[in-house]
Amino acid sequence: LTFGQRYVDMVCGCNFAARGELHMVRKEEGRGAESPRGEIEMAESEIQRAEAEIKAAEGELHHAEADLKHAEEDLDRAKEDEHRHPHEALVEFEDVNSLESVDFHTPWQTKLNAAWTEAARLLEEPRRTTDRLQTPEGKDLTPDLDLTLRDLEERKIVTALKFQIVGPTGGA
Amino acid sequence: MSIFGQAPVQNVAQGRQAFADHLKRALGNRTLDDVGWAKPDDLTLLVPLFATRSEGNKDAYLLRLCFDHYPVWPPSTQFVNPLTLDYRLTEDARWVPQAPGHQEIAFHTNYNGSGQVVCCSLTLEFYKVNHSVEKDLVWQGDKQTFVATIAAIKRVLLPPYYVGRSSA
Numbered sequence: 001l002t003f004g005q006r007y008v009d010m011v012c013g014c015n016f017a018a019r020g021e022l023h024m025v026r027k028e029e030g031r032g033a034e035s036p037r038g039e040i041e042m043a044e045s046e047i048q049r050a051e052a053e054i055k056a057a058e059g060e061l062h063h064a065e066a067d068l069k070h071a072e073e074d075l076d077r078a079k080e081d082e083h084r085h086p087h088e089a090l091v092e093f094e095d096v097n098s099l100e101s102v103d104f105h106t107p108w109q110t111k112l113n114a115a116w117t118e119a120a121r122l123l124e125e126p127r128r129t130t131d132r133l134q135t136p137e138g139k140d141l142t143p144d145l146d147l148t149l150r151d152l153e154e155r156k157i158v159t160a161l162k163f164q165i166v167g168p169t170g171g172a
Numbered sequence: 173m174s175i176f177g178q179a180p181v182q183n184v185a186q187g188r189q190a191f192a193d194h195l196k197r198a199l200g201n202r203t204l205d206d207v208g209w210a211k212p213d214d215l216t217l218l219v220p221l222f223a224t225r226s227e228g229n230k231d232a233y234l235l236r237l238c239f240d241h242y243p244v245w246p247p248s249t250q251f252v253n254p255l256t257l258d259y260r261l262t263e264d265a266r267w268v269p270q271a272p273g274h275q276e277i278a279f280h281t282n283y284n285g286s287g288q289v290v291c292c293s294l295t296l297e298f299y300k301v302n303h304s305v306e307k308d309l310v311w312q313g314d315k316q317t318f319v320a321t322i323a324a325i326k327r328v329l330l331p332p333y334y335v336g337r338s339s340a
């Protein structure tokens with residue numbers, strides 16, 4: 001089971017328990033016990049909360065499945081690419097401002113900084129001193145610019161050779 | 173034209189058109205489902221984000237971007253309760269990440285009584301609260317897109333900056 005499915009199961013279980021509790025409270029009330037209105041309301045609210053959580057968990061499951069599908073597609077593409085270019089890496093750069101992206105093959109020994117320069121040339125966007133490189137997950141790669149693509153992968157600094165070119169921001 | 177020193181002006185028609193155009197370019201050959209985003213209406217984008225704690229555990233957040241001042245102004249940017257898709261002061265504070273110490277971005281659950289502010293020059297609220305900013309860091313609507321806003325926020329949702337959920 002995926003994490004998402006386990007989460008849905010867990011929340012469904014809570015929902016089930018809450019419904020059982022409500023049933024017991026109503027049964028008790030039917031027997032003429034002191035009216036436990038507060039307990040009914042609490043149980044109903046718990047059901048509502050559990051139902052909302054199920055909805056959220058189903059959404060997460062949907063996203064997790066989409067992520068898995070993409071990962072499988074990426075893996076297939078990477079295998080095919082490695083077969084065709086055994087000594088080269090396929091890198092992808094996206095400029096988050098212009099929304100333009102480029103990908104190209106380059107030797108595994110290419111330094112990240114050099115790959116970025118080549119990407120800027122292909123994007124026809126000059127590199128500014130304030131620009132930075134990050135992974136799509138947001139990891140700043142400024143300290144790693146002198147590493148080769150092989151280093152980045154072997155040291156698990158990146159999970160894929162996909163990079164975003166970002167500009168500076170102000171705030172805080 | 174620079175927006176430096178000006179007050180934000182809403183333009184729904186322009187925002188709708190620019191959002192549609194930029195979203196199409198951002199997605200490329202992918203669909204909204206492919207990237208896990210949702211577009212509940214023509215001016216709103218919902219973006220699920222995961223924040224990573226130092227020990228590796230992840231917390232889920234939902235970012236809501238609104239484009240009614242876009243692209244002259246950056247998108248309105250709020251973390252929302254994923255169950256209500258809204259942000260209520262105090263009770264929804266836990267749906268806002270806590271990441272102190274970053275020099276460029278800060279998350280405020282209630283900034284000087286003005287509500288939630290993602291304090292970054294790539295968000296609309298930053299200008300609505302009249303936050304100070306260097307001229308060359310001001311949003312440039314003719315060059316920047318909402319993807320830059322998302323990318324900037326992601327930078328802070330990682331160690332050592334991200335420490336957990338906010339509290340009221």
